Amino acid sequence: xxxxxxxxxxxxxxxxxxxxxxxxxxxxxxxxxxxxxxxxxxxxxxxxxxxxxxxxxxxxxxxxxxxxxxxxxxxxxxxxxxxxxxxxxxxxxxxxxxxxxxxxxxxxxxxxxxxxxxxxxxxxxxxxxxxxxxxxxxxxxxxxxxxxxxxxxxxxxxxxxxxxxxxxxxxxxxxxxxxxxxxxxxxxxxxxxxxxxxxxxxxxxxxxxxxxx
Numbered sequence: 001x002x003x004x005x006x007x008x009x010x011x012x013x014x015x016x017x018x019x020x021x022x023x024x025x026x027x028x029x030x031x032x033x034x035x036x037x038x039x040x041x042x043x044x045x046x047x048x049x050x051x052x053x054x055x056x057x058x059x060x061x062x063x064x065x066x067x068x069x070x071x072x073x074x075x076x077x078x079x080x081x082x083x084x085x086x087x088x089x090x091x092x093x094x095x096x097x098x099x100x101x102x103x104x105x106x107x108x109x110x111x112x113x114x115x116x117x118x119x120x121x122x123x124x125x126x127x128x129x130x131x132x133x134x135x136x137x138x139x140x141x142x143x144x145x146x147x148x149x150x151x152x153x154x155x156x157x158x159x160x161x162x163x164x165x166x167x168x169x170x171x172x173x174x175x176x177x178x179x180x181x182x183x184x185x186x187x188x189x190x191x192x193x194x195x196x197x198x199x200x201x202x203x204x205x206x207x208x209x210x211x212x213x
Contacts, residue, residue: 035100037108043073044115047122064126071119071138077112081105 047066050058088105091097120131 035104037104038077041070041073041115043070046070060126067119067122067126068134068138068141071123071134072142074112074115074119075135075138075142077108078116081109081112085109 047070050063050066085105088097088102092102119134123131123134
């Protein structure tokens with residue numbers, strides 16, 4: 001009987017210790033203040049400032065525009081978390097980063113979920129059903145802004161290249177026109193010598209025909 005109770009008591013003590021340790025560890029980490037993953041949210045602050053403005057109150061069009069900009073910032077944060085989370089999890093498993101950064105990302109993910117719900121509620125307060133389409137609209141606007149930025153960058157690069165190569169071509173033309181026209185003299189003299197040799201040959205042939213006669 002004693003031989004059976006000893007291993008059972010050992011297992012109970014081991015698992016009980018692990019349970020107590022995990023309980024106090026989770027309680028301790030939940031009270032820690034992690035450094036925020038996103039330092040600030042200026043678009044949300046701007047919308048709240050406009051919403052609280054009462055003398056005079058902000059126009060609905062301005063509030064809607066600020067809310068859309070807020071949704072666009074939230075979309076950017078969602079995309080960043082989706083990109084960073086797998087890589088950060090991999091680094092955490094390898095021990096390259098600490099738990100603080102991982103916990104900060106998880107806290108930012110929860111805050112972002114609450115932020116999205118708040119934006120949806122604010123959108124529905126303006127127009128019923130707008131909360132269902134505000135984030136797809138914000139995503140499309142972000143894509144259009146990226147395309148426009150790429151297009152403007154392409155135009156700037158094109159203008160820079162045109163200015164650069166136009167300057168090079170102008171310099172090349174100036175170098176060509178500043179060189180002495182020695183090739184023309186050589187070709188003229190060569191033509192003259194060829195003509196002289198032809199005349200001499202015709203004269204000699206004439207003399208030979210006279211002698212034959």
